[in-house]
Amino acid sequence: MRYCTRCVMPDTKPGIIFNSEGVCSACVSNIGKRMIDWDERGRELQAICDSIRGTNGNGYDCIVPVSGGKDSTYQAYMMKHVYKMHTLCVCIAPHVQTEEGIANLNAMVENVGVDLIKIVIKPETFREVRKQAFILKGEPNWAEHLTMFSSVARTAMMYRAPLVVWGEDIAAEFGGRGGEKRSASADNIVRNDLIKDERIDRFLDGKQVQEKDIFFYRHPDIEELKRRNIRSIYLGYYHWWDGQKNYIKAKELGFTGRKAGPLSGNLIDYDNIDEKLCEINIWFKFLKFGFWRPTDQACYQLWNDRMTRAEAVKVVNELQYQIPSEYIGEFCEFHKVTEKEFWENVDRYRNKEIFHQVKGEWRLKTPLV
Numbered sequence: 001m002r003y004c005t006r007c008v009m010p011d012t013k014p015g016i017i018f019n020s021e022g023v024c025s026a027c028v029s030n031i032g033k034r035m036i037d038w039d040e041r042g043r044e045l046q047a048i049c050d051s052i053r054g055t056n057g058n059g060y061d062c063i064v065p066v067s068g069g070k071d072s073t074y075q076a077y078m079m080k081h082v083y084k085m086h087t088l089c090v091c092i093a094p095h096v097q098t099e100e101g102i103a104n105l106n107a108m109v110e111n112v113g114v115d116l117i118k119i120v121i122k123p124e125t126f127r128e129v130r131k132q133a134f135i136l137k138g139e140p141n142w143a144e145h146l147t148m149f150s151s152v153a154r155t156a157m158m159y160r161a162p163l164v165v166w167g168e169d170i171a172a173e174f175g176g177r178g179g180e181k182r183s184a185s186a187d188n189i190v191r192n193d194l195i196k197d198e199r200i201d202r203f204l205d206g207k208q209v210q211e212k213d214i215f216f217y218r219h220p221d222i223e224e225l226k227r228r229n230i231r232s233i234y235l236g237y238y239h240w241w242d243g244q245k246n247y248i249k250a251k252e253l254g255f256t257g258r259k260a261g262p263l264s265g266n267l268i269d270y271d272n273i274d275e276k277l278c279e280i281n282i283w284f285k286f287l288k289f290g291f292w293r294p295t296d297q298a299c300y301q302l303w304n305d306r307m308t309r310a311e312a313v314k315v316v317n318e319l320q321y322q323i324p325s326e327y328i329g330e331f332c333e334f335h336k337v338t339e340k341e342f343w344e345n346v347d348r349y350r351n352k353e354i355f356h357q358v359k360g361e362w363r364l365k366t367p368l369v
């Protein structure tokens with residue numbers, strides 16, 4: 001395990017590559033981001049919107065997937081108010097919501113002024129797929145991501161909306177897929193780093209999870225979407241993507257951060273606060289690859305010139321061994337697993353190649369310095 005010399009990302013992150021100077025692909029992408037003519041990119045998006053607006057009659061011009069988070073509030077605002085698109089928001093309702101998440105989603109609908117469709121996946125199937133993904137992959141939110149990408153594509157087909165506007169391309173922003181070139185098109189989003197090569201078919205058990213139960217998990221054929229002239233894009237291709245900047249805009253529109261302050265392991269109180277199940281998913285990344293929220297958030301501050309590497313090293317070392325204790329109880333309750341089973345799974349996924357025990361505590365063999 002080694003760390004990027006410019007940020008604090010380790011080379012254990014799937015898909016990341018380091019150059020000969022020991023700089024990671026996320027940093028290389030960040031350096032490239034600074035050379036982009038963003039005014040020109042804004043004009044490109046303007047031209048796309050001008051060519052699409054009104055082509056669906058009185059129907060919707062575009063779909064914005066939303067969670068009630070800061071980024072989705074910003075996306076909805078941009079498409080409705082800056083690009084003047086008739087916007088339909090689509091939310092895959094979280095099953096264990098936070099108070100802030102509910103209030104922020106309501107505030108977005110009210111203050112941005114958009115129609116919202118909420119898709120609630122039936123819990124019995126969702127629980128089973130999530131539980132299997134937790135046990136087999138150590139990645140329960142895989143199910144969440146798949147339903148989000150698939151449901152949004154299905155909704156675009158149903159409403160004949162010609163454009164779907166996603167937020168950032170995570171590979172470009174966070175250095176996955178070997179820092180693949182930034183792309184405007186999100187047509188292949190269902191093949192991104194959150195889904196990888198896994199397929200829903202693996203989870204069909206003939207009981208709780210049958211083909212008829214997974215309509216919203218099954219992504220429509222990408223060629224079929226193309227034939228219907230439905231395209232998906234990343235807003236982050238056309239506008240400098242910065243979660244903190246999005247947060248400031250969302251705040252003007254009624255968004256609030258977590259009232260009780262940052263969750264364990266977090267530097268900030270406004271990231272992924274709309275529901276309670278994803279925190280465990282992110283923490284499993286730490287067990288497997290040796291980094292999670294503190295590294296992601298510190299890198300983000302560093303890439304946006306709000307933190308030096310020395311400050312990032314300090315804060316990651318302070319926070320990374322914290323445990324996401326806030327939601328473990330509700331996580332177990334939702335998935336119907338006992339805390340004993342939960343901790344057995346933790347132990348199973350702890351990567352012993354990168355962790356060892358120091359005075360009875362699991363610590364990374366290669367400390368971040």
Ligand SMILES: [Zn+2]
Pocket residue numbers: 004005006007008009023024025026027028
């Ligand atoms: Zn880096």
